Structure formats: C-alpha cells, structure tokens
Amino acid sequence: MSAQFPVARPRRLRRTPALRRMVAETRLSPADLVLPMFVKEGIAEPQPVSSMPGVFQHTRDSLRKAAQEAAEAGVGGIILFGVPAVKDGVGSAADDPDGIVQLALRDLNADLGDSTVIMTDLCLDEYTDHGHCGVLTGSGEDGEIDNDATLERYASIAVAQAEAGSAVVGPSGMMDGQVAAIRAALDGAGHPDVAIMGYSVKYASAYYGPFREAAECAPQFGDRSTHQQDPANADESLREVLLDLDEGADMVMVKPAGAYLDIVRRVRDAVQVPVAAYQVSGEYAMIEAAAEKGWIDRERTIMESLLSIRRAGADIALTYWATEVARRLS
Ligand code: PBG
Numbered sequence: 001m002s003a004q005f006p007v008a009r010p011r012r013l014r015r016t017p018a019l020r021r022m023v024a025e026t027r028l029s030p031a032d033l034v035l036p037m038f039v040k041e042g043i044a045e046p047q048p049v050s051s052m053p054g055v056f057q058h059t060r061d062s063l064r065k066a067a068q069e070a071a072e073a074g075v076g077g078i079i080l081f082g083v084p085a086v087k088d089g090v091g092s093a094a095d096d097p098d099g100i101v102q103l104a105l106r107d108l109n110a111d112l113g114d115s116t117v118i119m120t121d122l123c124l125d126e127y128t129d130h131g132h133c134g135v136l137t138g139s140g141e142d143g144e145i146d147n148d149a150t151l152e153r154y155a156s157i158a159v160a161q162a163e164a165g166s167a168v169v170g171p172s173g174m175m176d177g178q179v180a181a182i183r184a185a186l187d188g189a190g191h192p193d194v195a196i197m198g199y200s201v202k203y204a205s206a207y208y209g210p211f212r213e214a215a216e217c218a219p220q221f222g223d224r225s226t227h228q229q230d231p232a233n234a235d236e237s238l239r240e241v242l243l244d245l246d247e248g249a250d251m252v253m254v255k256p257a258g259a260y261l262d263i264v265r266r267v268r269d270a271v272q273v274p275v276a277a278y279q280v281s282g283e284y285a286m287i288e289a290a291a292e293k294g295w296i297d298r299e300r301t302i303m304e305s306l307l308s309i310r311r312a313g314a315d316i317a318l319t320y321w322a323t324e325v326a327r328r329l330s
Pocket residue numbers: 121122123124125126172173207208209210211212224279280281282
C-alpha cells in the first residue's frame with residue numbers, strides 16, 4: 001500500500017515554480033500550434049472580424065506580414081481560409097488557379113519557405129453563394145447536398161491547392177469518402193507528398209458562429225446537421241476517424257476542441273497518427289468577451305484552455321491565439 005498522510009504530501013512537489021515546471025506532465029510549445037488565417041479577395045485594407053477581436057480578414061499583403069510574424073514566433077503551421085469576391089453555386093473560385101487562396105499560397109511559399117507548415121482548409125462553404133459545404137441537387141430551399149458530386153469538386157480543389165504549394169490539405173466538409181477522393185486526385189496529379197489532415201470529427205456546433213462572419217459562409221437556408229455530427233454522439237467519432245485513416249488521412253482532427261475533450265482523448269487512445277484539435281471561433285470569442293468585461297484573466301485562461309487541449313491528448317492545437325501564445329512561450 002502506498003504511504004498515507006502525513007508521510008505522503010503531494011504539495012511537496014508544488015512548492016516552487018522550478019519544481020512545478022520540472023514535474024509538469026504536459027507542455028505547450030510553439031511548434032504544436034497552428035494559426036488559422038483568413039484572406040479576402042478584393043479588399044484594400046485588412047478588415048477586423050467584430051466577433052473575434054484581434055482576428056482579421058487579410059489582404060494578400062497583410063496576410064504575408066501576419067504569416068511572417070507567426071513563422072518568426074515559431075508556430076508549427078498556418079492554415080488558410082479564402083473569402084472570394086464572387087461566389088456561385090459550385091464554388092468556382094475554390095479551384096481557380098488564380099483564386100485568392102492559390103495566390104496567397106504562392107506568396108507565402110515564396111516568403112516563408114519551410115520555416116512553418118503552410119496548410120489549407122479544403123471546403124466549399126466560403127465559395128458557394130448558398131453557403132453550403134457542397135454542391136446542391138435541386139434548387140433554392142429544396143436544395144440538398146449531393147455528396148458524390150461534391151467529392152469531384154473537393155478533388156479538384158485539392159489539386160489546385162497542391163499545385164499552388166499547400167503542404168497539407170484539410171478537408172472540412174464532412175462528406176463521406178472525401179479523404180479517399182482527395183488522396184486519389186492528389187496522387188493522380190503527381191502530388192503524393194501532399195498530406196491530408198482530415199477534419200475527421202466535426203460536430204454540428206454553435207461554437208462556429210463567429211467564424212461564419214469571418215469567412216462569410218453562413219448557410220443561406222438550412223444548417224449543417226445532415227453532414228456534421230450530432231453533439232450527442234461519441235462512438236461515431238471513432239468510426240469517422242477510422243474511416244478517414246482507411247481512406248489515407250495522415251492526421252486527424254477533432255473540432256471543436258474545448259467542449260469535446262473527451263473525444264480528443266478517445267481518439268488519441270485509438271490511433272497512431274498525429275491528432276489535432278481545433279479551438280474554434282466561439283471558444284476564442286467567449287474568452288475574449290469575458291476578458292474584455294474583466295470577468296476572467298485573459299492570458300491565464302488562454303493558456304489553460306490550450307494546455308487542456310494538449311492534456312486531453314491533442315498533439316496539435318489550431319488556435320487563433322497561435323502567434324501570441326508562441327511568443328509568450330519563447
Ligand atoms: C467549414 C469550416 C467551418 C470552420 C472551419 N471550417 C465552419 C462550419 O463548419 O460551419 C469553423 C472554424 C471556427 O469556428 O473557428 N469550411
């Protein structure tokens with residue numbers, strides 16, 4: 001039997017900062033952090049996102065500057081979201097070689113080399129006029145997402161992004177078979193080295209609210225609950241992860257992070273690939289808003305939220321605070 005009080009005194013190891021640091025079980029480091037960034041076509045100045053204080057829709061130039069700062073702070077990677085000037089039913093701008101993300105990818109590859117990993121979100125919702133993550137059958141409010149037709153679009157977007165220099169594509173649309181379709185397209189187009197980070201576990205979450213302002217992608221009718229997961233379910237997440245790995249995903253993601261740390265842990269325990277978790281816009285907005293009111297200590301809450309994500313088992317955290325936190329860590 002292990003010793004009891006007064007012999008056992010766990011507080012001994014908490015007495016000084018040096019002791020606490022030495023025995024810390026989990027550490028955060030800049031390389032674990034990935035910064036999501038928005039780049040918008042056709043704007044002259046960066047536009048603040050009102051529901052995400054400190055986050056901007058970037059111009060190509062301001063993106064370069066902010067990405068450079070992130071790389072200098074040592075962040076592990078950045079992931080790009082594009083906001084095109086023109087949207088249509090099939091999201092044509094998404095795989096246009098001169099679409100905004102492709103242009104930004106070329107800029108960033110020229111600037112950053114391999115000082116940080118340049119990744120791309122791969123979805124259609126920012127590019128479609130109806131705001132859905134796929135192409136629709138039927139029209140207007142009767143439209144439904146056509147899973148298999150959407151895969152062809154994703155395959156083409158993957159190739160466009162790879163050609164422009166994305167090192168890792170992150171399909172976030174939750175279409176069945178998306179990883180397989182993208183892997184086949186990348187390999188077929190001569191990009192076997194471009195990796196896939198599956199947004200394998202993506203819940204139909206209210207925490208994405210502020211993102212829809214940032215990416216201008218709120219669905220014009222209906223919602224995403226026919227493709228994103230029900231927050232009530234957990235086993236289903238493992239099924240999604242295993243399917244994505246079978247289809248060739250190199251890494252898997254759980255999203256959102258904070259309200260789904262149980263899922264992060266279960267996925268971590270089930271797989272042998274890197275696990276990412278996305279601290280989404282609503283998680284960011286809640287902490288910023290409470291801090292603005294003086295109700296919580298902003299820096300401490302940010303660090304605690306990220307440490308929790310790592311402690312739950314995520315290797316990589318996507319967070320809008322990546323640059324700030326990376327600077328604080330180094
Ligand atoms: C879809 C996508 C979304 C987010 C990332 N990719 C929104 C959605 O599914 O509605 C949300 C990210 C965030 O809230 O920070 N392309």
